[in-house]
Amino acid sequence: MKSLSVLELSKLYNINRQTIYNHINKGILSKNSDNKIDLAEAIRVFGEPIRKQDVKEPVKVDSQNSAEVLLLRQQIDILKNQLDDAKDRESFYQNQIETMQRLLEAPKANMTTFTDQKPEQDIATDPRSEPEPKHDGLTTPEQPENKRIPVPEHIEHEPEKRGFWSRFFRPYD
Template sequence: MAKLSLSEVSKKFHMDRSTIYRAVRNGRLSRSSDGQFDLAEVIRCFGEPEKMPQKIESSKQEGNESTKKLIAHLENEVKKYQEREERLMHQIDRMQALIELKSVAPTTAVPQQDATACDIHMPQYDKTQQNNDNKKNNELNIAENVAVLQQETAAYHTQMLQHATLQNVVIPKHKKRSLFGRVLNAVFDNN
């Protein structure tokens, strides 16, 4: 006769240990002196053990493999998006450096005194007007670059959401932040 331990009975018959102890205490199941259970006695008490169909086990393995593939694919996508975000942050840093240089350059420039007596009759172009025009042009260029960056960021988020929708994955939406807010967030998150 086959003998089973308590843990083997619990696993094979999918019973909780407390249920087995209760059956022994009530006299429905007997235990030998060595603490083992007779297989025929356990079958008489609990019935035939439930067998897990092979289909369920194979589907679990297939599910695990597909899940692993999906996880690897999503990890690659996240890595690509992180690289793209890093490139965009470098562009933002570059633009801010340009803004700082443009704002510092006119104040440190030394005005030149080229006017000679012969230049009196020629109309002089107002240098402050020229500086203001340069500042406006620089500000327009910077504003255009920021707008392009914002469009690229919006396209990036749209692409990420479309990809996540295709994969049936929910990605939380982040609230819109200004350029300064994104830069501060990037600085403090990188530390």
């Protein structure tokens, strides 16, 4: 097999010599006893070498314009994606607005509102809500007891609770 020096290998693969030395030091690439590298070993590590094709006619490539065109196309794609996202958001918010408007519609005229309704008596709090038995004249009606709990007229004000430091610094307040 053909053996190549580090310089020949770097030119063949178009890589830096230091990269080849690093691969040798790490054990990825091995050298022969004559300090040359087999082509088969280089192919195993770096793959097939890139062969330069001879260009007979000079190809005119306007790299600056092509790079600008590529950049502008990428920006157009980004703007199209942003526009699609904005349209999706707009339709979502429009649906939310329509839903809220349907929920907030004014009540119909034939419907009664909460303020128009008569308040019903609460059985638990109103003692008058018990049906009064009819008096037939033969028995004496029972007098209902006053079920209200008397509230004292004067309530003593509880002293303000004091913390630890106020007890220490102001013991007689």
